Amino acid sequence: MAVDYLNDLISIVGKENVLTSEISLDTYKYDAGLIYGNPDVVVFVENEEQIASLLKFANSRKIPLVPRGNGMGLSGGTVAQLGGIVMVMTRLNKILEVDPENRVAVVQPGVTNMEVQKAVAPYGLVYMPDPASQKVSTMGGNLGENAGGMRGIKYGVTKDHIIGAEVILTNGETVQIGGKLEPIAQELNLNLLLQQSEGTLCVATKIYLKLSPAPKAQRTMLSIYKTLEDAGKAVSAIIAKGIIPCTLELMDNKVINAVEEWLHIGLPVHAGAVLLIEVDGWDVGLDRQAQQIVDICKEVGALEVKLARNEKERADLWVARRMSIGAMGRMRPNYDMEDATVPRNKLPEIFKYVTSLSEETNIPIGMLAHAGDGNLHPLVLFDERDEDEMRRVQYIRDKLFRKAIELGGTLSGEHGVGLGKLEFLNLAISKEYLKYMRAERLAFDPNEILNRGKTVPDPAA
Amino acid sequence: MRQETINALQKIVGENNCKTDEAIRRQHGYSDTAIPDVVVYPQNSQQVADIVKVAYNEGIPVVPWGAGTKARIGLLPQTGGIAVNMTGMNQIVEYDYENQTAYVEAGISYKALQEVLITHNLFWPVEPIESDDCTVGGILVSNAAGPTKLGYGDVKHHLLGLEMVTPTGDIINPGGKTVKNVQDYDNTRFMVGSWGSLGIITKVMLKLKPMPEKETTVFLTFNDIESAYAAVRTIRNETTPLALEMMDNVAMSVMAKSGFNSGGNGVGVMFLYSGFIEQVDVMVDYVQKKFNSAVVLDEKATATAWQARQQMFPVFAGQRGAILATVAVPFTALGRFMRQARAELDKNRKGAAMVAHAGNGQIHVLLDQSPEAYAGVQEIVNRLASLASDVDGLLVVNNITDMTLTRRWVEGRGRAMIDLMARIKSGVDPHHIMAPNSKVLSYVLNGTKAVS
Ligand SMILES: Cc1cc2nc3c(=O)[nH]c(=O)nc-3n(C[C@H](O)[C@H](O)[C@H](O)COP(=O)(O)OP(=O)(O)OC[C@H]3O[C@@H](n4cnc5c(N)ncnc54)[C@H](O)[C@@H]3O)c2cc1C
Numbered sequence: 051m052a053v054d055y056l057n058d059l060i061s062i063v064g065k066e067n068v069l070t071s072e073i074s075l076d077t078y079k080y081d082a083g084l085i086y087g088n089p090d091v092v093v094f095v096e097n098e099e100q101i102a103s104l105l106k107f108a109n110s111r112k113i114p115l116v117p118r119g120n121g122m123g124l125s126g127g128t129v130a131q132l133g134g135i136v137m138v139m140t141r142l143n144k145i146l147e148v149d150p151e152n153r154v155a156v157v158q159p160g161v162t163n164m165e166v167q168k169a170v171a172p173y174g175l176v177y178m179p180d181p182a183s184q185k186v187s188t189m190g191g192n193l194g195e196n197a198g199g200m201r202g203i204k205y206g207v208t209k210d211h212i213i214g215a216e217v218i219l220t221n222g223e224t225v226q227i228g229g230k231l232e233p234i235a236q237e238l239n240l241n242l243l244l245q246q247s248e249g250t251l252c253v254a255t256k257i258y259l260k261l262s263p264a265p266k267a268q269r270t271m272l273s274i275y276k277t278l279e280d281a282g283k284a285v286s287a288i289i290a291k292g293i294i295p296c297t298l299e300l301m302d303n304k305v306i307n308a309v310e311e312w313l314h315i316g317l318p319v320h321a322g323a324v325l326l327i328e329v330d331g332w333d334v335g336l337d338r339q340a341q342q343i344v345d346i347c348k349e350v351g352a353l354e355v356k357l358a359r360n361e362k363e364r365a366d367l368w369v370a371r372r373m374s375i376g377a378m379g380r381m382r383p384n385y386d387m388e389d390a391t392v393p394r395n396k397l398p399e400i401f402k403y404v405t406s407l408s409e410e411t412n413i414p415i416g417m418l419a420h421a422g423d424g425n426l427h428p429l430v431l432f433d434e435r436d437e438d439e440m441r442r443v444q445y446i447r448d449k450l451f452r453k454a455i456e457l458g459g460t461l462s463g464e465h466g467v468g469l470g471k472l473e474f475l476n477l478a479i480s481k482e483y484l485k486y487m488r489a490e491r492l493a494f495d496p497n498e499i500l501n502r503g504k505t506v507p508d509p510a511a
Numbered sequence: 512m513r514q515e516t517i518n519a520l521q522k523i524v525g526e527n528n529c530k531t532d533e534a535i536r537r538q539h540g541y542s543d544t545a546i547p548d549v550v551v552y553p554q555n556s557q558q559v560a561d562i563v564k565v566a567y568n569e570g571i572p573v574v575p576w577g578a579g580t581k582a583r584i585g586l587l588p589q590t591g592g593i594a595v596n597m598t599g600m601n602q603i604v605e606y607d608y609e610n611q612t613a614y615v616e617a618g619i620s621y622k623a624l625q626e627v628l629i630t631h632n633l634f635w636p637v638e639p640i641e642s643d644d645c646t647v648g649g650i651l652v653s654n655a656a657g658p659t660k661l662g663y664g665d666v667k668h669h670l671l672g673l674e675m676v677t678p679t680g681d682i683i684n685p686g687g688k689t690v691k692n693v694q695d696y697d698n699t700r701f702m703v704g705s706w707g708s709l710g711i712i713t714k715v716m717l718k719l720k721p722m723p724e725k726e727t728t729v730f731l732t733f734n735d736i737e738s739a740y741a742a743v744r745t746i747r748n749e750t751t752p753l754a755l756e757m758m759d760n761v762a763m764s765v766m767a768k769s770g771f772n773s774g775g776n777g778v779g780v781m782f783l784y785s786g787f788i789e790q791v792d793v794m795v796d797y798v799q800k801k802f803n804s805a806v807v808l809d810e811k812a813t814a815t816a817w818q819a820r821q822q823m824f825p826v827f828a829g830q831r832g833a834i835l836a837t838v839a840v841p842f843t844a845l846g847r848f849m850r851q852a853r854a855e856l857d858k859n860r861k862g863a864a865m866v867a868h869a870g871n872g873q874i875h876v877l878l879d880q881s882p883e884a885y886a887g888v889q890e891i892v893n894r895l896a897s898l899a900s901d902v903d904g905l906l907v908v909n910n911i912t913d914m915t916l917t918r919r920w921v922e923g924r925g926r927a928m929i930d931l932m933a934r935i936k937s938g939v940d941p942h943h944i945m946a947p948n949s950k951v952l953s954y955v956l957n958g959t960k961a962v963s
Contacts, residue, residue: 149841149843151744151748151842151843152841152842152843152872153842195693196693196697198691202690202691203690206664206668207691209697209700210664210668219927219931221927223925223926223927224925224927225924225925225927225928225931226923226924226925227924230841230903231839231840231841231872231903231904231905232839232868232871232872232873233654233704233839234837234838234839234873234905234907235905235907235917235920235921236585236706236907236909236914236917236950236951237917237920237921237932237951238701238704238705238708238709238932238935238951238952239654239700239701239703239704239705240931242667242697242700242701242703243696243697243698243701245697245700246693246696246697247696247697263751286609286610289611290608290609292632292721292722292724293721294720294721331786331787331790332751332789332790332793332794334789334790334792334793335787335788335789335790335793338787338789339787391687391689391690391691391692392689393607393610393612393688393689394609394610395609395610420691423689423690423691424610424689424690424691425689425691458687458688458689459687459688459689460687460689460691460692460693460694461694462692462693462694463689463691463692463693464691464693465693466693467693467694471694475694478687478694478695479694479695480683480684482677482681482682482683483681483683483684483685483695485681486677486681486683486698486939487695487696487698489935489938489939490696490698490935490938490939491696492938493931493934493935493937493938494931494934494935496934506696
């Protein structure tokens, strides 16, 4: 679509930061998922003044605007399905402050999660959330989606570790939300509403992160099961014993084989599934905790439990987990990483169900799960060009989300609603609740310029 | 209030659960004159929704009420309207110990809840400083937390979902049952600290924790704030305490009144380790080596000490009443602030006590003056507030009606802030009926005077 406001944008950010070539628009038409939509124009912003002016301008003309980190989202959160402006935030990439003793870092939104980790590690600190995409995904995007990670079960997710933000509203005004201090003032805690709001309320330009002392030691193990369901059963058994590991990740046979074929780590290729389990804390006592877990795993049907004996073995196990999405991606032209949650003790049931869906549709599905959180990521493999396959993939998605809700779960544990889950939203969110959330959204962004049509859509539209 | 309205409420909750006698209204009031017109005791969520609908249609203020332990702290005096006493909704709907969740009605008392949870070796890791009667809903909306929030986090970290009645009378379900969930805005947590202003919480999905294997409390006494703070730094930075409290000498004498004697005079540092046996032991050893005066409290002393800590405010306040101010400062400025504040207090408020959730950089200042006589301490409060802001901190006074300091703080967040808050309130509560006397929004709203 031809844009009649290019000069306005140029006057805000300069000519070199306004992109309209076909190739640029194509580059910014998707995120890491499968939903596409061309923006009319891509704008790179460099500072708060530009963002404020741009928002004010878009607001005055009611032009839809999509704030974009690194586009690693998986629910279409950065897709400009209605055209308009994509605002790229990655040049706001400074770590503004690391305050080690107060355990706070202040960063710009375009900083990646990994850059934060590197900046705080020398102080013996960590920023706990560590999404698999951490090398690329930005803190703005992590906040927008409430990204999870591999140690959520013990340490929580993004929203447990972001304590404030400076944000710009669509009227161009800057406000400070939350901050370094304990929230003692008699005021609504808007920081809590900002988390996981998927860029539909305001644009974060500074983010306050809570840092934690790095755990002193770990014990890592791989628990091997004959079937996927057996592994699922072990998950709640472990937690029920009162030991909360920091990591409890699951990979099924397809994932194991994909990784093994690629990286030759020595994973048990005949296993139905494995659990990657880690406990951490002070060194003393970890051996006993690890042994307790080994015993429980065996009690509830593990074929074998291997404890990593050295740093190399531990690193190998982690490589296997961190590379598993990529490994699965090599198997077919496309993959869709689904995201749903169920109460932990329903994992065996939903695993069984997904297996049956795969058999029924003849579509391969690998299973990855942040099992301790009841968060499953079935990896559905297909070829986008094959219409019939696409229909079957859609069938799988539809069945999967219905089942998750039926079991007391949710449509998404960490990838968000965006555009990708809109068609299922009514399964999970009543129209009364949607009305409430829309009131909140419109209080921030009355013209709905930010990520219009996503997350909390206008039912009338 | 019109008789027809009262009749309508009676019809919803039944005559027995709709009270207009003065004694009961007084129990739900804020002063001798500021009392509601009627108190209703709904027995289920639908009744709550129906009550709110009546209020919505007629533009009558509705104030949800738990055990009332914190009303003074969160609400301003209001005359008239409906008080919705939630204590009739006190059931555990589901205790799913396998998933470590409990779905409970908001009016259940803290004590009743924990008694059931412990039967499967689980607990809700929130530790309100108020009495055992306080309700789960009240804890949630008042963001009540105690010393263990250093290690466990506060209320928001222990919630998964809600059922609530919106200010337009709809029943909605934010969040859910699973520990990860991003299908909605996080209204579950947003209600924390909302003091009833955004809706009435009717049910809560709680995230539970297994009981720790071992807990050990250690006590240290120092001559002055400076050396106590130095110890606090060592403890927080080199070990991982679940709670880390610091009491100045006046606060210590208050604890002595409750039966806890530390054996020394001066500034107390009390901290708690919790978790697996070996890890607790290694940390206790560590601090014992660092501080040879460290006293590991035995079971009885531990109970007395924490009880005395919990009772600090009521014991201090006694019959006279007391003003409670809360200060938040960066952890690194805690020592400096407390030292300067104590020097200031020693000049003309020797009787004031300070007690800190030291690990969190949060200090309570207890002033020996009744809340009605705030003017008498206003000057010293302002001086302490400026000491706090000198170190990028904040002071608010909790149990008075003057909102000046809070308003100034919120305005400092940006000139658009007050307007943004007002739009949120008006968006979800178009008739401004929901706890319009709630402090969190009182300074934002105009024209929300109670109707009687
Ligand atoms: C291989 C792979 C692995 C992944 N692993 C995980 C995982 O383990 N856990 C997990 O949770 N997710 C994971 N993801 C999903 C994704 O990485 C996360 O959602 C991540 O947080 C996105 O960051 P981003 O910078 O790419 O954000 P984007 O995709 O650019 O943006 C995400 C959303 O945030 C909004 N947004 C961005 N910046 C701002 C801002 N400054 N202010 C307001 N809103 C803003 C956007 O509008 C959009 O709605 C994975 C994705 C891939 C492709």
